Amino acid sequence: MQFMLLFSRQGKLRLQKWYVPLSDKEKKKITRELVQTVLARKPKMCSFLEWRDLKIVYKRYASLYFCCAIEDQDNELITLEIIHRYVELLDKYFGSVCELDIIFNFEKAYFILDEFLLGGEAQETSKKNVLKAIEQADLSYFSFSRGWI
Amino acid sequence: MPAVSKGDGMRGLAVFISDIRNCKSKEAEIKRINKELANIRSKFKGDKALDGYSKKKYVCKLLFIFLLGHDIDFGHMEAVNLLSSNKYTEKQIGYLFISVLVNSNSELIRLINNAIKNDLSSRNPTFMCLALHCIANVGSREMAEAFASEIPRILVAGDTMDSVKQSAALCLLRLYKTSPDLVLMGEWTSRVVHLLNDQHMGVVTAAISLITCLSQKNPDEFKTCVSLAVSRLSRIVSSASTDLQDYTYYFVPAPWLSCKLLRLLQCYPPPEDGAVKGRLVECLETILNKAQEPPKSKKVQHSNAKNAILFEAISLIIHYDSEPNLLVRACNQLGQFLQHRETNLRYLALESMCTLASSEFSHEAVKTHIETVINALKTERDVSVRQRAADLLYAMCDRSNAKQIVAEMLSYLETADYSIREEMVLKVAILAEKYAVDYSWYVDTILNLIRIAGDYVSEEVWYRVIQIVINRDDVQGYAAKTVFEVLLHEPSKFGRWFGSVLLGRPLVQFNLLHSKFHLCSVPTRALLLSAYIKFINLFPETKATIQEVLRCDSQIRNSDVELQQRAVEYLKLSSIASTDVLATVLEEMPPFPERESSILAKLKKKKGPGAVSVTELDDSKREAGELNGGADRGPDTASTPSPSADLLGIRSAAPVGAAQTNAGSLLVDVFSDSGCSHFPFPLLPIHSLFVLLPICFHPCFVLGLSLHPCPVLWPPSSAPPSEDPAPPLSEADELLNKFVCKNNGVLFENQLLQIGIKSEYRQNLGRMYLFYGNKTSVQFASFSTTVSCPGELQLNVQSKPVEPLVEGGAQIQQVLNIECITDFCDAPLLNIKFSRYGGALQNLTLKLPVTINKFFQPTEMSSSDFFQRWKQLSQPQQEAQKIFKANHSMDTEVLKAKLLGLGTALLDNVDPNPENYVCAGVIQTKGQQIGCLLRLEPNAQAQMYRLTLRCSKDTVSKRLCELLAQQF
DSSP states (O other): OOEEEEEETTOOEEEEEESSOOOHHHHHHHHHHHHHHHHTSOTTSOSEEEETTEEEEEEEETTEEEEEEEOTTSOHHHHHHHHHHHHHHHHHHHSSOOHHHHHHTHHHHHHHHHHHEETTEESOOOHHHHHHHHHHHHHHHHHHHGGGO | OOSOOOSSOOHHHHHHHHHHHHOSSHHHHHHHHHHHHHHHHHHHHSSSOOOHHHHHHHHHHHHHHHHTTOOOOSOHHHHHHHHTOSSHHHHHHHHHHHHHHOOOOHHHHHHHHHHHHHHHTSOOHHHHHHHHHHHHHHOOHHHHHHHTTTHHHHHHOTTOOHHHHHHHHHHHHHHHHHOTTTOOOGGGHHHHHGGGGOSOHHHHHHHHHHHHHHHHHOTTTTTTHHHHHHHHHHHHHTSOTTTTGGGEETTEEOHHHHHHHHHHHTTSOSOSSHHHHHHHHHHHHHHHHHHHSOOSOOSHHHHHHHHHHHHHHHHHHHHHOOOHHHHHHHHHHHHHHHTOSOHHHHHHHHHHHHHHTTSTTTHHHHHTTHHHHHHHHHHOSSHHHHHHHHHHHHHHOOTTTHHHHHHHHHHHHTTOOHHHHHHHHHHHHHHHHHTOSSHHHHHHHHHHHHHHHGGGOOHHHHHHHHHHHHHOHHHHHHHHHHHHHHHHHOOGGGHHHHTTOOOSOHHHHHHHHHHTGGGSOHHHHHHHHHHHHHHHHHOGGGHHHHHHHHHSHHHHTOSSHHHHHHHHHHHHHHHHSOHHHHHHHTOOOOOOOOOOOHHHHHHHHHHOTTSSOHHHHHHHHHHHHHHHHHSOOOGGGOSOOOTTOOSSSOSOOOOTTOOOOSTTSOOOOSSSTTSOOOOOSSOOOOOSHHHHHHHHHOHHHHHTOOSSOOOOSSOTTTSOOOSSOOOBOTTHHHHHHTTSSOSOEEEEEOSSEEEEEEEEEETTEEEEEEEEEEOSSSOEEEEEEEEEOOSSSSEEEEEOOOOSOBOTTOEEEEEEEEEEOSOOSSOOEEEEEEEETTOSEEEEEEEOOOOGGGGEEEOOOOHHHHHHHHHHTOSGGGEEEEEEEOOSOOOHHHHHHHHHHHTSEEESSOSSSTTSEEEEEEEEOSSOEEEEEEEEEEETTTTEEEEEEEESSHHHHHHHHHHHHTTO
């Protein structure tokens, strides 16, 4: 996977993860272009499209679009399920996740993603194992700095 | 603000985010951000040392601001400080900031790397993971330099925790992608491969991505992974849906790992070991069987995961392309998907079938779905699905269904989305050409294409059409007639055809043409003017009318410089040139040399390399070859078409000087880019049209070349893309012989490449300039040349590598420095390799015209000296003699020029018989001087020569005698 973008129906970028080195300018350009392309598509259309020399796999969950760019030989359907598993992880962690959770706890969304995908490849697909790693971090926080909340 | 804020919720951050969200305008947002930045800056600069929590909170705010799209130019140091905190969440935020905002500030990189080093050696698995995540996220060269050698150790160490292994594997993968030279697996290879056997599914899932990437680059070193992957896959495929616990996803066991295993196997050919192969085929069959079973869940996740594995398995089956049974089953499965209610599956089925269509085992099976695919093209609501359908139709097209498919594509073009029209046009044009059985169909199709989608017909398409029409006598009549008729009714779209294809009564024809002149674009008008001058040549009765047209102000004073120049020069040409000159200047161009279809190239360029496979190319050539074989050709074209001949090049070149007998048959524009490109070598100064015209028509005359097109010397379809230099061409010696008595000229030329040479020699040293000209309109890639010298240490040739890219129409130069060490017989070999569009490698070897006589120093001597030395060289082996028939003119001046070109001194008044020629010279090698005497006795009556050579070295006598016997 080359990158993953989360954006709202209004086109606001909520999360961006880049697995290939690109300049900030290029990232902004890609984001603008893709957000526009994906938002213009109708609900019943297929979840895959060719874009530059990449394949875009996207899915909408409530107000959020999850959008991944994969390479030619990568599998579209399994990428769709990568997205779904990530949504499940967020959902499990936040409890009925909504867009606001991701806005206010953006750093958590990044941490969960890092436990699940690393360098653009699946690192751990077990929901239990990913959440264990994240909760451990939360626990370690409570044990050290409860007093600061 | 959400009610739940888990873990270490930072209140200040939440308030700030809330504020930003409540901003009514962009200006308000910027104001709020600037306020916050000022606040954070003052906190960071303040006297009071910040505690870890505050630091973390402010760094997190900065990160938020950056992710909103604003620039952040401070806070990096504070983030780096967080890295050395021993509180996990502080460290975590520090690493996140670094990962997102890293810049190549060298001072910081050193500090960051230090912190990472500490965490990696901390033995705290959560810290180690954080550090590895950071390396994987940043993935810079500096990090690769610092950690590439350390991570493999962590990956395979026995006491490393599973979670750390997972991070280490993918971290290494990222570093390998950025800096493959720094990641050396070496001794770790086997242990990394064995991670496929790891008990922990997460470790296998992470490791397999690394192994797949490494296998692609070093397949041999990693080939033991094949059997491990097969047995792992077999265990997963045969497991019950509950066996793998949390790695089962919606009743599908380990779908991610299964896909990756199948993907890894695609890096290798089918397993050679029968047992392994049997097991794998069993797996693939099981996967295909499962597709027919009723679903275990109605959830789309279940079917997606299951089908992801199925599609990956089908990719593997297509990759192997060796199991007809599996291929046909795959095709049937995809056929079911073509009518599935899920758009995603229809899309993927169309895409996957496209590759299946190119397998000989499944091509026919794919074709049975033609109606469904045509229906998809007509009814799919999503343009990206229609695009796939169009791709599949293109891929499944062959002789049997071409007419149907082309017709469907044409009718689709009428309503096609603008985004894909140009590509569709190219595809229609290619199919029409590739499968044209009768040319009237071809011409009709192309005319239709122009009618329907004129604006999307790129230049390449009409260039190509004209090339084809010009090279086929039998299609010209029909093409001309059809165009003429169209011209009467619908002129605007066919402008570009005018200039090329015409018939009928000359004046009527001219008047019709000219009546549309004002409707045409500038380039078309330029073509028309060229057509007019050809009218004058072919039909002198039109001369007065046309001259009048050319003379009028709108032509001769046209504001467009190109049109004005053409008008002026054509007018002048028509009035001052005699009919003979005019006929010569405007003589018909020879047919276009065979070359790859320019439209195929265009399509490839549009779709990126690999989109049009090499097999497809070969296929098209093969098809065209058959077609040519069956086509009705004139008696003078009985020569066997080369195996790679396409629609072009089916006629041998028109004989030089043959007048155009079939008046009115066809006119070629000399200025269009589609004409033969010949390189002026050395660059000819082209000042005016009058110089240009004859060059265009008689390039061979001007350049001193033979007009006969070279045979295709290394047909791309048959030459294996081998790395070894090809053996020298069969005519390499003949080419070499042309340069024995001269130093400059064109050494070699075929349809793709022209090689010119300029050389000079002094004593035992020489310098040669090689000019490589790309005659095609497309780039040559990986262009490389190598010079090798047969024989041991006889010649020393040094050269610099040439530019690897030669643009279409460009010429590049290479300089060779040559030193003659000792006398030699075999010429150095010049091997040239390049590829076009990343396709088949072109590989050819020539002999460089470096012959022993190039190192001659002429020696003047008196008659008595000559005979004295002649007698000294009287041992039988020192003399070489040959009697041979004259192959060239025996004219004295010609002979003298050749002998001087040889490099020797031509001695007068030596031989008692004035008809004979006597020469003397010394060959300079590095270690030796070799004296040579030559006597050439012509017998004009018998058209014979006797050539005698005496040299101080026997091998030289022999070699010179051989070389010279070819020259006279």
